[in-house]
Amino acid sequence: MNLIRNYRNWRRYRDTVNELSRLSNRELNDLGINRADITAVANKSL
Numbered sequence: 616m617n618l619i620r621n622y623r624n625w626r627r628y629r630d631t632v633n634e635l636s637r638l639s640n641r642e643l644n645d646l647g648i649n650r651a652d653i654t655a656v657a658n659k660s661l
Contacts, residue, residue, distance in 0.1 A: 624661050631657040 635653045
């Protein structure tokens with residue numbers, strides 16, 4: 616069970632990072648996110 620949960624969390628983290636990375640700087644700014652903060656935001660999504 617723990618392995619499955621860890622995998623799902625990793626996928627959610629990776630998908631969030633990928634999706635936010637595709638946004639332009641202007642779109643990120645509209646969301647109040649700096650490009651350097653993408654990984655921190657992705658960690659909070661878990």
